[in-house]
Amino acid sequence: MAEKEPTIFCSRCGAEMKSKSRYCMKCGNLNYDHDANETMRQYIKEEDQEAYQVGSGKFMVNNNSSQIQVSIANNTGNVAFCFHLNFWSYLISLIISFFICCKGNFAIDNIISSFFPLVCVVLSTIFLYLYAMELIFIKCNKRWWGALIPFYNFLILAEIVYNKKWLGIICFIPVIGQIFLLVMFYQLGKKFRYNGILTVLFLIVYILIIGYGNHVYEGRQFISDDEKHPLEKEYSRKRVFFFTCFLFLAVGAGMFLFLNQAKVESGANDFRNYYYVLAGNRLVNVVEKKISEKKVTCIKSQYSSDSGVYYFTFYDVGTVISLPFYIMREPIGGYVKVVNEGGVSSYYVSVGDGNYGYSEVLIDELNTDSVVENYSLKDPINETHCNFTKYSIK
Numbered sequence: 001m002a003e004k005e006p007t008i009f010c011s012r013c014g015a016e017m018k019s020k021s022r023y024c025m026k027c028g029n030l031n032y033d034h035d036a037n038e039t040m041r042q043y044i045k046e047e048d049q050e051a052y053q054v055g056s057g058k059f060m061v062n063n064n065s066s067q068i069q070v071s072i073a074n075n076t077g078n079v080a081f082c083f084h085l086n087f088w089s090y091l092i093s094l095i096i097s098f099f100i101c102c103k104g105n106f107a108i109d110n111i112i113s114s115f116f117p118l119v120c121v122v123l124s125t126i127f128l129y130l131y132a133m134e135l136i137f138i139k140c141n142k143r144w145w146g147a148l149i150p151f152y153n154f155l156i157l158a159e160i161v162y163n164k165k166w167l168g169i170i171c172f173i174p175v176i177g178q179i180f181l182l183v184m185f186y187q188l189g190k191k192f193r194y195n196g197i198l199t200v201l202f203l204i205v206y207i208l209i210i211g212y213g214n215h216v217y218e219g220r221q222f223i224s225d226d227e228k229h230p231l232e233k234e235y236s237r238k239r240v241f242f243f244t245c246f247l248f249l250a251v252g253a254g255m256f257l258f259l260n261q262a263k264v265e266s267g268a269n270d271f272r273n274y275y276y277v278l279a280g281n282r283l284v285n286v287v288e289k290k291i292s293e294k295k296v297t298c299i300k301s302q303y304s305s306d307s308g309v310y311y312f313t314f315y316d317v318g319t320v321i322s323l324p325f326y327i328m329r330e331p332i333g334g335y336v337k338v339v340n341e342g343g344v345s346s347y348y349v350s351v352g353d354g355n356y357g358y359s360e361v362l363i364d365e366l367n368t369d370s371v372v373e374n375y376s377l378k379d380p381i382n383e384t385h386c387n388f389t390k391y392s393i394k
């Protein structure tokens with residue numbers, strides 16, 4: 001028994017038509033889901049695309065009151081199989097990894113101290129993004145498995161963005177290809193009515209938003225005609241997959257951070273202390289440059305590179321060397337001590353804000369371990385202070 005051809009409705013006049021018809025018999029409106037009419041899509045005016053998309057289907061209204069055309073998904077492949085393949089591959093991979101990492105010892109301490117938390121994070125991230133790219137291909141009425149094939153996925157992406165598959169070859173050219181790929185993602189964001197620049201800048205986030213979100217490609221919603229309530233099932237599958245991956249990602253990351261708590265705290269301290277190290281290095285660079293340019297004036301004596309100890313004091317380091325975010329935090333003070341002996345100069349630096357800092361550390365030995373807590377910067381008194389002729393240091 002022959003399978004009944006699905007019936008759709010013309011988006012221009014609303015007349016009933018067959019899904020495989022090239023055009024509406026009543027008003028002549030082209031069916032752009034038909035293979036013979038696919039290449040004609042490039043001639044649609046930009047302003048027409050913003051208002052509505054000509055082609056087969058009927059209009060429905062979404063939350064932001066923009067028109068969405070519903071069309072038959074005739075080129076996506078089996079979307080149900082796509083979900084089950086990804087979902088069960090992901091769960092099976094987690095289960096196998098769990099047994100391999102635990103080695104028969106399922107005590108909670110052993111699980112946390114094994115590689116399983118890290119495996120959770122890696123597997124969850126990989127499958128989360130793989131399925132997101134497959135969903136993007138499905139939303140564009142392209143074969144979902146095309147997202148899994150290296151190099152070929154660039155060709156399909158170019159077809160989605162420019163309707164010209166051969167342009168994807170540009171992605172294989174060194175340097176130019178990487179730039180062109182970013183341009184394609186810029187255009188892809190616009191195709192889904194997102195800001196193209198933000199899509200490129202936050203590509204990691206927007207791939208997930210476009211894939212798992214509800215925005216549609218060029219105002220068109222492709223749905224399957226071989227199952228009941230396809231949109232409801234599509235949203236349900238996306239939610240199940242996303243939250244499952246996110247759950248194991250969070251659990252894995254939590255266990256990994258708990259296991260490496262000391263290292264995480266040490267890393268956080270190093271990150272904080274690097275701000276003070278950066279301030280010290282920049283101060284020394286400023287002093288070295290001004291000394292080499294002979295733009296130094298000193299109190300009590302003339303500056304000499306042959307001998308002597310000289311101090312360059314900065315009461316607000318941030319304004320002098322433009323430290324990042326200095327406006328948003330406590331002011332940092334500091335000074336550079338220059339020791340000249342026999343024509344050789346040694347540079348020592350002190351930096352502090354009342355909470356953290358360090359005192360007269362040789363610049364070559366300055367690192368994040370030099371920073372200590374509860375440090376109050378001392379102002380060197382009764383010493384030879386110097387200034388820069390083009391700097392106004394208070």
